Amino acid sequence: MSDLNFDYTLLIPELILAVAAGIVLLADAFHTELRLNRTLLPGFTVLAALAAGLTSLAWLDTSDDFATLLAVDNFTAFFRVLFAFTLATVVIGSYEFVAREIRHQGEFYAMFLLATLGASVMAASQELLTAYIGLELLSFSLYVAVSLAKRDPRSGEAGLKYVLLGGVASATLLYGLSLIYGSAGSTSYAAISETFAAGTANVELPLLLGLVLVIAGLGFKISAVPFHMWTPDAYEGAPLPVTAILSATSKAGAIALLLRLFSGPLLPVKDDWQWMLAVISLTTMVAGNLIALQQTNIKRLLAYSSIGQVGYMLLAVATISDASASALLLHLGGYTVTNLAVFMAVIAFYNRQRSERIADFRGLAETNPYLALVITAALFSLSGMPLLAGFTTKFILFQAAAQDGYLWLVAIAVVMSTISLYYYLLVIRLMYVQEPDGAPAPDPQTGRLDRPNLRWRTSPASYAVTAVLLLGTIAIGLYATPLLEAADDAAAVLFPA
Amino acid sequence: MIPLENFLVLSAILFALGFYGVLARRSAILILIAVELMLAAVSINMVAFAAYLDPTRFTGIIFAIFVITVAAAEVGLALGIVLRLFRERASANVDEANSLKW
Numbered sequence: 001m002s003d004l005n006f007d008y009t010l011l012i013p014e015l016i017l018a019v020a021a022g023i024v025l026l027a028d029a030f031h032t033e034l035r036l037n038r039t040l041l042p043g044f045t046v047l048a049a050l051a052a053g054l055t056s057l058a059w060l061d062t063s064d065d066f067a068t069l070l071a072v073d074n075f076t077a078f079f080r081v082l083f084a085f086t087l088a089t090v091v092i093g094s095y096e097f098v099a100r101e102i103r104h105q106g107e108f109y110a111m112f113l114l115a116t117l118g119a120s121v122m123a124a125s126q127e128l129l130t131a132y133i134g135l136e137l138l139s140f141s142l143y144v145a146v147s148l149a150k151r152d153p154r155s156g157e158a159g160l161k162y163v164l165l166g167g168v169a170s171a172t173l174l175y176g177l178s179l180i181y182g183s184a185g186s187t188s189y190a191a192i193s194e195t196f197a198a199g200t201a202n203v204e205l206p207l208l209l210g211l212v213l214v215i216a217g218l219g220f221k222i223s224a225v226p227f228h229m230w231t232p233d234a235y236e237g238a239p240l241p242v243t244a245i246l247s248a249t250s251k252a253g254a255i256a257l258l259l260r261l262f263s264g265p266l267l268p269v270k271d272d273w274q275w276m277l278a279v280i281s282l283t284t285m286v287a288g289n290l291i292a293l294q295q296t297n298i299k300r301l302l303a304y305s306s307i308g309q310v311g312y313m314l315l316a317v318a319t320i321s322d323a324s325a326s327a328l329l330l331h332l333g334g335y336t337v338t339n340l341a342v343f344m345a346v347i348a349f350y351n352r353q354r355s356e357r358i359a360d361f362r363g364l365a366e367t368n369p370y371l372a373l374v375i376t377a378a379l380f381s382l383s384g385m386p387l388l389a390g391f392t393t394k395f396i397l398f399q400a401a402a403q404d405g406y407l408w409l410v411a412i413a414v415v416m417s418t419i420s421l422y423y424y425l426l427v428i429r430l431m432y433v434q435e436p437d438g439a440p441a442p443d444p445q446t447g448r449l450d451r452p453n454l455r456w457r458t459s460p461a462s463y464a465v466t467a468v469l470l471l472g473t474i475a476i477g478l479y480a481t482p483l484l485e486a487a488d489d490a491a492a493v494l495f496p497a
Numbered sequence: 498m499i500p501l502e503n504f505l506v507l508s509a510i511l512f513a514l515g516f517y518g519v520l521a522r523r524s525a526i527l528i529l530i531a532v533e534l535m536l537a538a539v540s541i542n543m544v545a546f547a548a549y550l551d552p553t554r555f556t557g558i559i560f561a562i563f564v565i566t567v568a569a570a571e572v573g574l575a576l577g578i579v580l581r582l583f584r585e586r587a588s589a590n591v592d593e594a595n596s597l598k599w
Binding site for chain 2: 128129132133136140143144147150153154156157158159160161163164167168170171172174175178179181182185186187232233236237
């Protein structure tokens with residue numbers, strides 16, 4: 001029997017999230033009996049997220065591996081902080097949206113908390129079963145959250161597609177995991193790594209099949225092409241805050257798991273999977289960016305743009321090394337901040353205009369110059385414009401990948417980044433060049449412009465959140481050192497010297 | 498003793514049948530049943546590997562128990578979503594859930 005005296009204080013962030021999720025659910029269910037004001041729920045969720053994020057900072061540089069089930073180390077801490085930040089931002093930026101669109105707010109926030117918990121467990125996993133449980137906790141919470149907008153028929157359809165395809169993907173992943181377990185004789189990362197390092201001559205076939213199935217299953221979760229079919233539908237049908245979580249927490253969690261798997265247990269068999277990931281990275285960035293060109297709904301546009309971004313991230317996983325893992329973590333941090341900036345601005349826009357059509361962004365620079373500025377800066381950052389987060393992080397990412405010999409893939413990634421600029425610029429052009437709806441034409445005689453005041457204000461919460469994210473995007477672009485150091489510390493755990 | 502290969506072949510056949518069912522069936526309920534077949538294949542694999550390769554520890558068997566539990570949760574959740582869609586459209590046919598595309 002193994003010793004059960006672990007340092008349980010290291011799990012406090014996860015415990016906070018789990019307990020908070022339970023409290024939010026019960027508080028919502030019994031709010032009449034307890035005479036609770038339901039508007040407190042988002043505030044409580046934000047507090048829990050901040051508490052989880054801050055407590056995970058308290059034990060930096062200490063670690064425990066809980067009998068090789070979970071590892072709490074700097075890598076885990078990096079992702080815990082990232083997820084807590086995402087959760088707090090999304091809840092603050094969208095509580096007005098949720099109050100208006102969602103009937104069961106308690107369930108909604110509880111699902112967010114549980115999804116964050118699942119993603120943290122994935123990032124901390126040291127064993128296949130733990131990784132699987134974390135993955136399913138994240139996915140199940142999101143299945144529910146996607147289909148919670150009961151007034152929107154698209155939400156149910158998106159939920160159905162997501163849950164059915166997600167079930168198939170989980171089964172595929174599990175079958176792959178079972179074959180890897182069969183080839184290695186253990187589910188612990190350390191033991192698998194040892195077995196494979198000693199030679200895989202007699203298990204070549206099941207191992208290869210297992211790798212294919214695992215990559216297919218995880219490829220679904222990060223929406224890599226050709227396993228991306230659910231992504232645009234789920235993004236469009238889900239309520240906007242859920243779309244934000246799907247594109248941030250869910251992606252980052254799956255990337256964390258990929259990093260843990262491919263830098264640890266599967267590293268000795270790198271030759272078997274490297275080309276698979278390179279091919280998937282190629283198809284993902286090409287298809288994501290090309291299909292994005294013809295979208296008319298802002299959520300679908302962002303879905304395909306995020307697929308394109310996943311292609312760049314897979315590039316770093318395919319060329320995994322000390323440098324590229326750290327570059328990937330940096331890029332993930334920059335991408336999360338930038339992407340949340342777009343989503344929070346779009347939520348503020350939706351709160352006022354009730355529309356997700358790209359055409360309705362026409363003249364936003366006239367009616368709300370601040371939001372137009374946030375969206376412009378964030379989209380430029382996503383496409384990789386200098387001075388913004390996207391440029392710095394992508395530059396370091398591509399550089400790290402190029403050093404590992406995948407120069408041709410990096411060249412394609414750069415071309416695809418340029419193509420992505422085109423569809424981002426279409427949105428920006430609509431906002432700045434076109435006149436807003438309802439603006440009268442100038443007087444034909446005098447040529448004077450006599451227009452009603454079309455200006456509108458963003459709410460204080462949206463204003464604050466978007467301002468923080470905008471500053472973050474610029475700060476990472478100009479001075480990425482603090483984030484880079486954090487990423488280096490986190491990546492150092494994966495590749496101990 | 499039955500050789501390990503027999504179990505692996507059985508599970509591979511089950512997995513392939515399940516995958517075929519997912520592709521061929523149009524009712525959401527039948528697709529869920531097909532997913533269950535795929536998960537049963539995983540459980541067989543896990544238990545067989547545990548018994549033949551790693552008989553002193555129970556990792557694979559514990560894994561199979563978790564797979565069964567999680568699969569039950571998944572079906573409950575998916576049925577909830579199917580029910581919601583059924584209320585709106587009076588159909589559980591996935592071909593009719595086609596308002597979102599491209």
